[in-house]
Amino acid sequence: MKAYTKRGTTAMRLMIDFYQKHFKQKLFNKILMIYSLITIVSLATLSVFVFTYxxxxxxxxxxxxxxxxxxxxxxxxxxxxxxxxxxxxxxxxxxxxxxxxxxxxxxxxxxxxxxxxxxxxxxxxxxxxxxxxxxxxxxxxxxxxxxxxxxxxxxxxxxxxxxxxxxxxxxxxxxxxxxxxxxxxxxxxxxxxxxxxxxxxxxxxxxxxxxxxxxxxxxxxxxxxxxxxxxxxxxxxxxxxxxxxxxxxxxxxxxxxxxxxxxxxxxxxxxxxxxxxxxxxxxxxxxxxxxxxxxxxxxMVGLRNTLLLVTSLVIVAAMALTYFTIVNFSRRTRTVVRAMEKLRNGDLSVRITMEKEDELFQIADRFNHMCEDLTRYIDRVYVSEIRQKQAELVAFQAQIKPHFLYNTLEAIRMRALSYQAEDVGEMIYILSTLFRYSVRRDTIAPLENEIEYCSLYLDLFRIRYMQNFSYEIDIEPELMSLRVLKLSIQPIIENYIVHGLIMSRTDNRIWIQAVLEEDVLVITIKDNGSGITPEKLEFIRQKLNTEVSDDAASQSIGLMNTHERIKICFGPAYGLSVESVPGQGTMVTMKIPASQGGELYA
Incomplete structure (x- = not known):
């Protein structure tokens, strides 16, 4: 009795193993079996009906x-x-x-x-x-x-x-x-x-x-x-x-x-x-x-034998045709699976070639497009990260010198105070404060910190030019907690100091304003300086609308670099725009998301 039970258990295990190996994970084997059963039952039923008729x-x-x-x-x-x-x-x-x-x-x-x-x-x-x-x-x-x-x-x-x-x-x-x-x-x-x-x-x-x-x-x-x-x-x-x-x-x-x-x-x-x-x-x-x-x-024996022969031949032909058709689909499906396996292993160059325009062709076509889109996306993200790292490296390199000069500047300030040169001491204090803020490794900072940094920067030049220069900051207090890209406003101010300030005038002035338009923080830096010629303005706008080259990103932390950093951090929908009238001044508008909470663009 135990021998019979053991043989029955072995047979059951073999059947289960056969099912799991050939049917549980083999879709086309299931299709072949189901289609074969349907074909046999249908043709047998038809033969019985014909014979009965x-x-x-x-x-x-x-x-x-x-x-x-x-x-x-x-x-x-x-x-x-x-x-x-x-x-x-x-x-x-x-x-x-x-x-x-x-x-x-x-x-x-x-x-x-x-x-x-x-x-x-x-x-x-x-x-x-x-x-x-x-x-x-x-x-x-x-x-x-x-x-x-x-x-x-x-x-x-x-x-x-x-x-x-x-x-x-x-x-x-x-x-x-x-x-x-x-x-x-x-x-x-x-x-x-x-x-x-x-x-x-x-x-x-x-x-x-x-x-x-x-x-x-x-x-x-x-x-x-x-x-x-x-x-x-x-x-x-x-x-x-x-x-x-x-x-x-x-x-x-x-x-x-x-x-x-x-x-x-x-x-x-x-x-x-x-x-x-x-x-x-x-x-x-x-x-x-x-x-x-x-x-x-x-x-009816002759009719019965004829029907049996014809039905058998038709069943064999139908199953053979089904088998070869499913084998063809299985081969093409395995091609798709192998390509997906290569993609999972990191081979983005894999492509699937399909001749027949059917569902598998559409899957292969979508797969190829996905690989291409993924390649482009990775390239874009990779290049963007490299550019961001390059920009940060350039900024860091620019920040290294103030870091080493900080102690020296402090010593000079103390020396100027000892000789009662208070304006020189104040300038050295402001400059050291600016250097201390720039040394920080934060990428995103509250708008309040950025405005304070810009105020110190402007005070430095106000002391230098005495009565020939002034500035105005008009920002509501509830906007000061919004987070912006660090060192994004100062390069725009610096462009005005270097290129727009007219020393022969006593009314040089710059305005910094910020407003909230729906879910976008709009920061406007406006001056009454010399302005920009139409040709140069068009050139700047073209640069802003195209990707900054690696050389340009490594050579400048100014207007172009700021615009690129904003797009990298917050997305392509944000950045800088420039308007200018020669002899009347320039207005730079910065747009960044207010609801993103300082999170970088993914």
Whole structure:
């Protein structure tokens, strides 16, 4: 018992491993399996439907053919019944009724008395009366399938039977039905009995008996005999077999008579069989067509084998086509996966080549565009970081000297105070304070600190130029806490001191203002200096609208450098703009985000 359990556990584990290896992580194997199952089930269902459809059609066709045979046999019986009626009508139709008189004379007398009566009549009238026996022999020779024709006398209890070979006269003392069973009716015969009535007395003196050979039934369906399946029976209402194409039930009652009235089309006879029954003929016989189900199934073997072969070929072809199609998609998908793996490992140069324009082509195209965009983004960020580092390095290099000079300046200031040169001492104090602020490594600073730094810078020049220079700062207190880029306003002021200040004037002035426009802090530095010529102004604007070269970034911490640093820190939507009128002054506008809280642009 333990061995069986162990083998079962091993088999289950192998199945689980097979599933996990070939299906759980293999999408295309799942698709192939599902599609194969759908194909097999669909084609098998279609084949069953086609086979059922053609099988039902074949059964209907066979039953219709069998029903046609039964109708032909019924027509044959009606024809034979009509022939019997025609013969009896000929006995009655003669105007002088000589044939009827001869028949009545034959039925009322012994055969010798009948002959004497014919001679007497002939001698009395000189007219030879029509002979009923000759008439019957003519009918016997006219209808080839009449086996026996005869007369029965109900008064004298005798029978005259004529066959194609001889004439038999029977004197019996039995009833009519016993005579028929004994001398006329056989298992393979069809018998009609007609009354012969005396038109004067209206009494029935006898009967005309016509017995047809049942072999004539074959002629009714000989054209369909070779193609007909099953067998045909002709039965009396009591079950006696009149005709049996299989020659199995002659001489006995049909054993399945009670099942012929059942409504089902399939009955259990010797074996399950399809049944047709007709009872509309003049004789009242039951004409039965029996087709065994096995014969019907045997006729469908060829169709079944053909459908199996065609279905198998189509399934194989469909699965082969599906397999190669999925293999192609799998190969192309693996190409995409390998490219993604290379990208994950840092190879940004990988590209996917797809020929067919389908979903995988779109994925490959999006992947290629993503790699290109990523490369450009990395390049941009990398270059931007390098430029920022370069700008910081240049600023740091510029800040190193004040750092080393700070102690020296402090010593000079103390020396100037000792000689009571207070203005020189104040300038040295302001300069040392400026150097101390610039030494700090902060990138972002509150606007208040930046304005204080600019005020000290402007005070330094105000002391230097005495009454020729002044400045004004107009900024609301609630804006002072906003954070700005460190050392971003001072380079603009320095540009004015170096290039815009006119020494021959006593009203040199610079204004620093700041306002909040929606979510943007707008800082304006305006002066009344010499201004900028249109050509140089256009050149400056072009430089501001293009990326600063590495050389320019390393050589200047002025206007261009400040603009580039703002874009690097806060994004391309921010920076500097310049307006100037020669002889009237210049206005520089700085825009930085107010809601970013001093966070650098990512």
């Amino acid at each position: 053609f099988s039902n059609n074949q059964i209907k066709k066979e039953l219709d053919s069998n029903n046609h045979v039964l109708s032909s046999i019924g027509s044959y019986f009606d024809t034979r019944h009509a022939a019997s009626q025609q013969i009896i009508q000929q006995i009655y139709q003669d105007g002088s009724s000589t044939l009827l008189d001869d028949a009545l004379s034959f039925l009322k007398n012994n055969f010798s008395d009948y002959l004497n009566d014919r001679l007497t009549r002939f001698s009395d009238t000189g007219i030879r009366r029509l002979d009923v026996l000759s008439f019957l022999r003519i009918q016997l020779n006219t209808f080839s399938d009449i086996r026996t024709i005869g007369l029965y006398s109900s008064k004298k209890k005798f029978t005259l039977l004529l066959t194609k070979d001889n004439q038999n006269y029977y004197q019996v003392n039995s009833d009519f039905q016993t005579m028929l069973n004994q001398y006329v009716i056989t298992p393979k015969s069809i018998t009609t009995i007609s009354n012969i009535t005396n038109l004067t007395t209206l009494e029935t003196d006898g009967n005309l008996i016509i017995d047809y050979n049942s072999d004539g039934i074959y002629r009714a369906f000989q054209n369909n005999w070779s193609e007909m399946k099953g067998y045909v029976l002709v039965l009396t209402p009591s079950g006696n077999v009149v005709f049996d194409s299989s020659n199995r039930y002659y001489g006995a009652k049909y054993p399945y008579l009670s099942q012929l009235n059942a409504p089902a089309s399939i009955q259990q006879f010797e074996e399950p069989s399809y049944v047709n029954v007709q009872t509309t003929n003049r004789f009242g016989y039951w004409i039965v067509g029996v087709i065994p189900k096995s014969e019907m199934s045997a006729s």
